[in-house]
Amino acid sequence: MDRMEQGKLVVKNLALSFKGLKVLIDVSFTVNPKTLHAIIGPNGAGKSSLLNCISGFYKPQQGEICCNNVNILEIPAHRVVRHGISRTFQNIELFAQMTVFNNLMLGRHQFLKTGVLMSGIYWGPAKREEKRLQAKVKEIITMLNMEDIADKLVGGLPYGLQKRVELGRALAAEPSVLLLDEPVAGMSTKEKEEISEYIVKIKEELGLTIVLIEHDMKIVMGISDFITVLNFGEKIAEGTPNSVQNDDKVIEAYLGSPKLQQWVQ
8 A cells, every 4th residue: 555545534425314314425535645534413413323334333334534545434333443443432431440561451452373282381472473463562651641540440531531541552553554433532621622732642743644623622623634524414624623613504513603713712
C-alpha cells in the first residue's frame, strides 16, 4: 500500500436502519491521513452508530467503509483491529480489577504469535515476545504520563485517569486510524484540557488519523482539522471548523436561531 494512503478512511453511501428506523441515510465522507476529523451533530444524529459501523460492530444495509484500501464491511468485526482501526467508547470498557499496565497489555493481543503451550512455559520465543509487547506498553505509559499509576488497579482510579487508560489501550493496538467516542464526556474543565492535549500529541507524534465524536464544541472547534455534521442520520455540512460553525444548516440543527460560534465561545 502507498504510504501516503496509510490511515485514509473512506465512507461511501452508508445506510443503516433498525426494524425500519433509518439511522444513517446515504452518508459519505473521506478522512485524510494524519488529520483529526470530527463527526458532530445533535443527539440522535447517528454519530455513535456511524462509529459502530466503522469499527465493525454494526453491519449497514448499504455502502462501503474502506480503511487502508480494505473494505471493513467484508471482514469479521474481531479482525478490524488488524487492519488498522482501534477505538475508545462512550462508557469506559476497562477491566477494573486489573492494573493499568495489564489493561494496556490486553490491547497488544493481536501481536501475540506464540501458542498457548509456549506461552505457558514462558521460555525462548515466548519470553522475548512478552518483553517486546511490554516495551511498547511502557512507551505508551510514558507518552500519556501514567508512570505513577501503571501498577494500580484501574477500578480505584479517578474517572479522568480511567479515560486516559482507555486511550492508552486503544493506542496499544498500534492503529493507523483511532476512533474516539466522546473522550471528554463527564470530565472537569481541567481534565478536558488535559485529554485534548494528549489527543493532539498523539496525532502529531504518532502520525495517526483520528475520528472524533464529541459534544463539547469548544473542544471540537479547537482541535479538529475537518468536521462532518450529521442530523437525523444525514450529512448536512462538512468543512473546516470555521466554515461549519457559520453554516446555516448547522446553526439551525443545533440552536434554531442563535449563532453556533456564540455557543462555542
